[in-house]
Amino acid sequence: MAQIGSFALLLALALSGYSFGAGLLALFGRDAASARLGETARRAGIAAFGAVVLASFVLVSAAFADDFSIAYIYHHSNRDLPAAYKFAVLWSGQEGSLLFWSLLLAGYGFVLRLRYKTDQRLFAYASVIIASVQVFFLLILNFAAHPFAIEQGGIPADGTGLNPLLQYPEMVIHPPMLYLGYVGFTIPFAFALGALIMHYPGEKWIHITRRWTMVTWCFLTVGIFLGAHWAYAVLGWGGYWGWDPVENASLMPWLTGTAFLHSVIMQEKRGMLKVWNMVLIFATFLLAMLGTFLTRSGIISSVHAFAQSSIGTWFIVFIALTTAVCAYFLVKNLSNLKSEHKLESLVSRESSFLFNNLLLLVVCFTVLWGTFFPILSEWVQGHKVTVGPPFFNRVAVPVALLLMLLTAVGPLLAWRKTSLESLKRNFLYPAIGSIAVGLMMILFGVKPWEDPSYFYAVVAAILAALVIFTVISEFVRGGRVIAGKSGQNIFAAMFQLCRRNTRRYGGYIVHFGVALVIIGILGQPFNKEVEKEMAFGDKISIGPYTLVCQSYTQDDNPNYANEWAIINVFRGGKQITTMYPERRFYKASGQPQTLPRIYPSFREDLFLVHDLYLVYEGKNETNGRPIIKAHLNPLVPWIWIGLIIMVFGTIVALVPNYVPVTVTATVPVRETVHAGAGD
């Protein structure tokens, strides 16, 4: 089996190498022979996809067949691992995840090469660039991190098992989503670089890549949030974002990708920011590569990181080379990216996009700076310092709040120029509504002057409300215009409005989702926690809940042994649910794992919803009593609802606009039809 996998990887490298080399040669000529050579390069790229699929299939099959002669399978699987997690073996280790990267890239390349007729020349350039990235990953897979390496010293009877942290349903989805996002940015990058090299006229490359970019952005968003939810639901510390270097690595391309999605609108609508958009998409791709490098190089300690290995050097060389190539072509072809930058007013949609880009990049810089500062400190001071959550919360949060303000105000500004009267008309009611939200928070006892975190919570609530109200007002205003003309009810009119300009209104829905995410985050300063050793019948009071320990029990299966508490939850004297916080002990890896239980209070609290979060922490060694930790996390469920709305908004934005088709037809009019019959 290992030989088949190894052969498939070598074949994929050869085919990708050919696709790159022949494709590159074909780009220099314009004759029939060059066209034929280009076609063979395209087909080689498609065939490379088949070879990478075969290699991936072999690795997953080896996991299912418990083939522990392959070192990777021995280290990341075991006989009693459930089937779903045997799929996850593919991306649970260094070598497998690189193969998975390569697989996704080959998949994207496959789709791109099938759709080459859209614009053969541009697609040929993009295909060559993708092939070059593919060659890089396949070189690593074949020569530095081989997934089919044979385990030395005989075939072990059983594997050491999958990391218990990864044995959770979301872990089967989270890495693929994140990787689809990371890898997907290669496509707009390849088109952008291709368009730059070939002096591609106009903005067509942006139209071609718009959907690719949005889909990729959506995958990355889902991947990041699934990771946050996984951390929340599995790690058991009651939080969802720890500013870990690898979390930061996924956030950085997301931030530049978001900036790109906004600034390309400027290029499409006004022909502006052509150079800037190139820089943004290059930066996004390079940051995605940097994230991959951070996870694998071992230069920064992180719970997410794979084992330290030599492949970091490969990535440094690749990132440096790519940066040099991008910079060279950007400088060389700068004259082709000239645009007529002309603004009529400071108060305009164009200005808001510029400041939006600035703030997104400042947050990105802050995250990058904080992530690498420990290394810088070591160089300068001779010792590392930790840059953890307190730093990021203090520095990035104020900038993020400014960004929220722009998210609220930006859509209200018109292109070219916005009159003060129009701004007042559009902004007045949302502003009043959001200030009312802030005042209500103060009335309900949140005193922003007493603690900085309360201050941020109130400001964030005001800004999130402002975003929500402006989005609603945009829908209502547009809906009323259509309703007035068509006679539809307001909701049908708003639906119609959305269909007419899906990108704009899909974007507003995404903004709405972002505001909900912010609402979910701003509950953090009000978290409560209680920890107690609980014997049978013991109680814990937290917020409106009383938790009563009913019993403890334990179980055993081939994969793990577990024990859990049975906790009855009372609210207002009435039992509302029973929760089962659990702890497992995985036999193959010898590692324990906590599985918290979460109860979102949707049924009791519609808007001020919170999570009751119970963790079974273990037993007091002295008296044998189990320790239960209860968290009350206000508003957290809104984060996950916000994500769903963001995804929905992206899907809406991906749908083509509905254009009413006018058909002229000759209809014979019968004289017998009475006037008014159709009224």
Place this chain on the structure above:
Amino acid sequence: MKRFPKTNGYECGAGAPARQRQTSKEFPTKKGSRLASVSEGRFFAGGGARATLSQSRRLVQAFILTAAVLLFAGAGPSTDARFKDLGHRMMCTCGCGQVLLECNHVGCKSSDKMRDELMAAIDKGDNDDLILQGFVQNYGPTVIAAPTTTGFNRVAWIMPFVALGAGIIFVTWVVRAWKNRPEPALADGITIPHGPELDQFRAQARKETEQ
């Protein structure tokens, strides 16, 4: 069936009786001392010209200091609040990369030990800086969760705001430069309306599209 080891918890000392610890956000940390020092600064700043004035100043000063002590003594941070605050300013040293009070790794000896030490230091009456210094001496500078505001570490805090400031200045300059660019030349006979005339056209367009 294997027994699971006891993990974290704030317990200080084995065999602690069953207990309950509740934490939620609590505020006043150094407010009292900060206010007191401001008051001192103001009174010393103008002082010393005449003896009587000096005496009355001292009396007022003593009164304010006493009032401040009485006012804030009861409102000082509780042991729990200090434990939580300091515990969130330090990292667990087990390699999990988590803030000390958020490390919940099963059987993590580092966080258990560090929590015990932190609680002992608070009980001993050490101030926050002293406690943090003690941890740095024992565990190295990486135990502090964020760079300090001294020496080179200051750069960590300053740079993002420098980037923001520079970015705002740059974007503002760019926007102004673009705004002040001359209009592109037009063919003879074509004119673009300006000022009130343009606003009138815009208002008309808005009226026609919104009604």
